[in-house]
Amino acid sequence: MKYSDLKELLNEKALRYNSTEFIESDPILIPHLFTKKEDIEISGFLAATIAWGQRPTIIKNAKRLVEGMDFAPHNFILNHTPKDLQRFEGFVHRTFNYDDLLFFITSLRNIYLRHDSLENCFTPKSGDENLKNGINNFRNIFFEIDHLKRSKKHVSDPFRNSACKRINMYLRWMVRPNDAGVDFGIWKNISPSLLSCPLDVHTGNVARALGLLKRKQNDWKAVEELDASLRKFNPEDPVIYDFALFGMGVFENIK
Template sequence: MTKSELKVFLDEKVLQYNNPEFLETDPIQIPHLFTDKEDIEISAFLTATIAWGNRKSIINNSHKLMERMGQSPYDFVLNHTNDHLENLNGFVHRTFNEIDLTYFIRSLKNIYANHNGLEGIFTTHQDKDSLQPTISQFKKIFFELPHELRTTKHVSDPIKGSAAKRINMFLRWMVRDPSTQVDFGIWQNIDTSKLSCPLDVHSGNVARKLGLLKRKQNDAKALAELDRNLRKLDPIDPVKYDFALFGLGVFEKF
């Protein structure tokens, strides 16, 4: 397959999957429950944080988390008391438990009170060409409060070699054009050209079969390689191909 043929093929797959039907089986349906910007951001960030493993389990547990927060995530983050935090007791998704969740809520409160919110951090600290260094800076700020060491594993750090799949997915949700009613486009001061594909087993395997990725591990170096090749296909919105790679891998077993 030539480069031009590959682009046509992938562009068709983007159109096939980047539409409202995608929401039916994807965790992005959770932030679509909300209309206020901060509710969307916080619900999206928490959902993305636990977005590994079985997709039905991710969605079910994300719904349970929103219920524990009274279906008002921003209000809960900003105005919670210790009594409110007891509502989180017993929450668990794989290795993410109530200890981690409680710290996440406290950290988010600090971020909205002192760092101009989630968007403020990523906008202020964005790099010229990529958001991967920004994610690393975000992690430093996120853990500036006293915390247990175990919780730090739930926020990836590209500088330490991670592909940061879940945060890159969250950033796609926040930044990409909302015209297809999938992503939200509520962060308008970050260019889509800086976004990176949420690299996981499915997208990585498909990318290798299509010649977009040679590195065997799904790590930061593999993400950089995939970024370079996807930006050749579309320098303005390279991460749109996440829909193609993910759809081919998950739905078509490509």
């Protein structure tokens, strides 16, 4: 497919799927329950953390988390008591369990008390072309307090060649402007040009079908290869094409 035809197709599909009509069936529904910045970023982070498996189950379990926080995640993170945590006993989503959740709550509290905000933890280095260093910085901060070894698997590491699909999805939510009412654009210190596409089976398969990605594994090397392709079409906002690739994979079954 010619460059001009492919760009037209991607722009058309991005416009189609970057729409609020899809929010109800997507984990991004959870942060859309809130208006306060800190509530949006905390609920979004928790929803993104458990965003694997069937989407209805993801949404159900993420709703349980924010309900347990009395629909005030920021206040709960800062002011909860040990007794408040008992309401989450028995929580499990795939391999993310109650013990992991307790650590996540404790670590988020540490971040807001010692680092001011989640956004600050993802600050990239000068001259970075993506958020690989930003993600690594966040991960180091997140696990700077005592933690279970098992909990580290729930925050992916790009320096171990993980595609970091859920973190990149979360970053898209927080950083991309909310022109279409889907993403939030509440983090102003990170440029959308640095975002990477959340690479999963759907986006990967469609990207390969369109000739945007040759690497077979869905890993960080593939993320950077796809970055290079998408930035040719829109260097300022390359991840707008996440909507096109994901939508074509999920709703049009393109493989």
